[in-house]
Amino acid sequence: MNALVEARSLTMRFGGLVAVSEFSAAIAPGAIVGLIGPNGAGKTTCFNMITGFYRPTQGQVLLDGRDITGLPPHAVCEAGIARTFQNIRLFGNGTALENVLVGMYVRQKSFWWQSALFWPPALREEARQRTRAMELLDAVGLTSVAGEKASSLPYGAQRRLEIARALATAPRFLLLDEPAAGMNPQESQELMEFIRHIRDAFSLTILLIEHDMKVVMGVCEHIYVLDYGVTIAQGPPAAIQSNPKVIEAYLGEEALAYA
Amino acid sequence: MTIEIFLQHLLNGLTLGSLYALIAIGYTMVYGILRLINFAHSEIFMLGAYFVFWGVTLFHLPWPLALVAAVAAVALVGVLVDRVAYRPLRDAPRISALISAIGVSFFLQNVAIVLFKAIPREVYRPEWLENPMIMGGVRVLPLTLFVPVLSLLLMLGLMYIVYHTKPGLGMRAISKDIETSALMGVPVNSIIALTFGLGSALAAASGIMWALRYPQLQPIMGVIPGFKAFIAAVFGGIGSIPGAVIGGLVLGFLEILIVAFFPDLAGYRDAFAFVLLIVVLLVKPTGLLGARPEEKV
Amino acid sequence: MKRYHVFALNFMLVGVLAALLVCAQRFLDGYSIQILNLVAINILLALSLNLIYGFTGMFSLGHAGFMAIGAYVCAILILSPDQKAMLFLLEPAYPWIESAHAPFVVAVFAGGLAAAAMAAVVGFPLLRLGDDYLGIATLGFAEIVRVVANNVPRITNGALGFKGIPAYANLWWNYGWCLLALVLIVRILRSNTGRCFKAIRDDEVAARAMGVNVFRLKLLSFSLGAFFAGVGGGLLASLLTTIDPKMFLFVLTFNVLMIVVMGGLGSVTGSVIAGAAVTIILEWLRFVEDPITLGSVTLPGIPGMRMVVFSLLLIAVILFRREGLMGTREISWEGIAAWLRQRRKA
The missing domain is CATH 3.40.50.300 (P-loop containing nucleotide triphosphate hydrolases)
Incomplete structure (x- = not known):
């Protein structure tokens, strides 16, 4: 094996x-x-x-x-390697979508200043990340609350969001x-x-x-x-x-x- | 450098160090219990100095009475500050209370400017403190002896309260775990008020002696000694009273001796402490005698 | 709401601002223009501290230090060699200090870069510290900067500082830099990097587990904030035309912190609104500190009263409305559009 x-x-x-x-x-x-x-x-x-x-x-x-x-x-x-936490640790002030997007950062290719300066490839990458994040939210059944603040979600949804965020790191x-x-x-x-x-x-x-x-x-x-x-x-x-x-x-x- | 001058420096270091130590105790007690850097503490120190000279010059109180009255009044201010500006923030994020403390510090400083004007004032010193004595070839101002001795007595008194009385037990319990202490019936708020009162009284005593030793009063006089005393508390291990005393003494000696041996660095005098602070925070953030719990993942 | 709508509206907003500045320059007296200039600089400073503290959660009290670095670098570069030869009374300046000269925009930029570089250097060890320890250590850093400025007379002219710095910082420069900072900071905050800043603020442990290189991003945010603090310091030096080490006391940091807390930690619009409001009220309150003459009676001014009022205000905000004016909310075109639609429906 x-x-x-x-x-x-x-x-x-x-x-x-x-x-x-x-x-x-x-x-x-x-x-x-x-x-x-x-x-x-x-x-x-x-x-x-x-x-x-x-x-x-x-x-x-x-x-x-x-x-x-x-x-x-x-x-x-x-x-x-990705993980979740025993006592859910979400980014409470961010929306569900933003939480997943943070997970995608580790695979991000463009640099911080590229997107700030409207560099087209960087903007395209951000658009791709957004699409992918919505797919992940869909996979855990949270599409409808993508724009809600993470800390306001019910407990079960928070658990699933944490998994979606972990999946976002590929x-x-x-x-x-x-x-x-x-x-x-x-x-x-x-x-x-x-x-x-x-x-x-x-x-x-x-x-x-x-x-x-x-x-x-x-x-x-x-x-x-x-x-x-x-x-x-x-x-x-x-x-x-x-x-x-x-x-x-x-x-x-x-x-x-x-x- | 002759041995006499060296001894003179050592004595000066001891005086300065014990003044820092007295202030540092207030910082360390409050931090130990509330995890709060009480920025207003340096203004408490300043108020102590002003109050006593107010008492003497304005109300013509005899010295001992003015001393006691000033210390009591400052202790009251300390308790009030906690009641008004910190107690409502017990459950808030820690930095909120810290910002409140910074606000109180500026408030008191500027109230002092409003009341006493910003210009420095000369301090009237009682005569018996003025005449130098010659001891073994060393010229000693009575104050230079008076300050460490009185400081030592005050510290011993405080240690007695903290380690041998019931309210002291309460303080130590709260600094271990505030919630559990409350559940066990420790009157948390009164004990914290007492802590502020005691810390402020020591700072006031220090402020009064400081004003006698370096005879000038001004509303911002507390800022630099306050920072340095806080650094002394961190150096000794924040939360530990013996640590604060050791830290204060070490800082006092260091400051005097560095300037004595390297006169070129005199201009950087106020920066030593901050360099020491940064080094301590990086190398051993718990200080000499302190211990902090680790964050759990 | 389409992207180009937002773009067009922003463009219009900048146009309106420019028109207002033209009017201000034509119709307002020097004192009012000075206040408007201070508004721009304070907004810039508040944004930079908000980036560090409000958005990334690093409680830094070192702003005065970064501003001092920016101010000195900028002043040295825009003072002419002849002026510098006259200014350095205590000891002559180093030749490279005396001969250094650059146009204003370069000087301000260099001031920002110097502050950012210093931030990267001190941040490297310090940003490992958390919360209040970081605050007190950065405060220590700012004090060290001030003490050093006092003690290197061949670079800074010691305690005398600089006088007669060319007053290039007019409304256009100040608002231009302020706008640049605003756009860049908003762009960064809306990018994934900005989301990671906020993630670090909300839960550092989780951010690390999600692959965010927390230390690198903290250093980035800290240096960016310091850059704009340095820029603000440079502009301030040219606006006030004099600087000395005493100007960069802790109270300077306190003023910026006050604006950020009042506007709302983590709100760009909050910082902008509070930056303007606090500056104007601070200036307006000067009257209580100056003697007032009513007919034949002169009431003495009360020095210190301004800061008494403001520190009370800060305490009140922390006690009763901890989230400040805006909390972490923002005013955006999308938000306004949604609000209007809702009203039409109702």
Whole structure:
């Protein structure tokens, strides 16, 4: 198997605390992979290491064979990795459309002064970006609110807008941090369809953190389980559900009822 | 440079440093609790100096009474400033309160210009402070000794309040976490008012001693010492009271000694502190004794 | 509303402005023209600070420093070598300072460039700092500029400063530069780069995650703002014909900050309106500071009253209307058209 993304024994220490220890994963192109674990298990820390927000104490991240460890977040994004945030982080004062356009900046060819000085190729590029941004909004079903202020959108729409903004950076690898948080069963059902849809439509590879076990088990092809920073299990959903270590880690949480 | 002159410089540095330290404590306490650079603090310092000489010349109060009255009045001004200009902005973005503070600073400065006129005035000094004493070959003004000693006493008093009394416990709790403290029943607003009062009282004391030491009063007299004291607070680690004291002393010594050893740089005297500030912010933004929480992604 | 409609309307607006300036020049007295000149410069300065603080979210208090750099560079370039030979009383100027000479437009541009270059240099380390720390560090930078200006008499003539700077900065130059700044800043803000500035202001972490090179764009915005601050400083030097280090105290930055906050952080139209209003009111309030003679009675003026009023006004705005006049809203032709349509419907 030729992995698109590879994490090699990623370790993150904060002072004496080991937040994540030796996290290794190889994610095949086109896969939808889950990262689960109880609160505080180090899932978001893994995301932050992969996306360049934290420099891992130890270990490497490879994208398509290229070592991207230690790159700053914007360079990681440029390399083809996009993410969403657990507690939605939109540009609140901008419209939905503007949020998506910011995502396109990383692929922009023209310089800042070209568009300011009415340089025709730059103006054409801006027009193209606008069209593309509307397409992306359409893909997440937000065309009708393109001109609305992002902070005024309902919660679910904000989640989808964040995904559209991430897609605007033209990623190959997308990290979703709790996309189903705060959704009712109906909505999370739709979300599963949606995740599969964008994977196919944008030929993505997806890694997602999720607490909603229905979503994780329903959409992921492979799952990593973290507990206290240690990878306690990995495998296809069926194997994870019956794994005694996982059940123990989740004792009293959703997994027990589900197992 | 003879040893006597060097000692003289050291004493001057100690005097200047303890004056900075007294102002710096006010900055550091307010920043520790509200994360606010209280720009108006330098005007509080200036008001202290004016009030006491007003008391003496206009109301013919005896010195000790004028001192106490001025310090109390300035503490009241400090509390009022917080009540009117900062308290309504507790939930606003931090920079809003900062802009408000800058506004208050200019307001007080210009009120002082309106009331006292912009021209500098001579300060009348009580006689017993004027006659120099000779100690071991060093010519010492009583003030040069009086300032560090009184400053030390004031600082000890403050430390006692902060570390050994119930309101002091409240202050320390609020500076750790204002919301939780409120939930735990700490009377947040009164404690903050007390903080402003104490900080302002120290600044007033510093202003009075400053005016005696460098005998001139003018409405903008607080600006430069205020900035320098703030820098001292950052250098010592903003939020830490011992840090403010150390920072103030270090800055005082540095300023006097650099000018003493490199007289060519005397013109740049007011820039030293800012250079120090920028260096500290870049190299160790938490200062000597401070700690700041990291931002979470 | 079509693009060429907007273009035509803007063109007309510039025409109206030009006509007004012609009228002003013909019918107004020197004092009123001076105020109009100050309006243009203050709008320019407010726009530049708004770009840095209101749109990119960098709380910079270094404007007086950039203005000082622009003012000194411009003044040195437009003063003739003979004038400079007379001016430098403390110590003779360096030969290259004395011989440097350039036409006004080049001098102003050079002042802007010098300020921008300085911004890039100090921004490189300083822009890593956030919020209030950035504010106090840039304030420190401005103070250092002032102290240095005081101490390099062979370049700046020390505390004496320059007198008799040629008064080239007439209405046309001032409004021309102001308009140029307005158009460029609006163009940049409407481009994707401008959207990224606002994104950085709203959420820096998210902007970084979306591939925005936050540091580079901050440096860009900071330098652009400093460029126009330098331009403003140059124009001001030529308008007032005298400069000295004392002119560039923190209060100068305070005045610009006041305009930006009152107009609305993140609103270009707000800065324009507040720039005009604040300048005019500030001048008008001068009367309280001058003695007033009523018949045989002379009321003494009250120095300092102007700033008392203005600082109170600033505090009131922050306390009761934090978003200022306009918030982040703008007045645009599209907006006016939409408003008119709505009214017709109603």
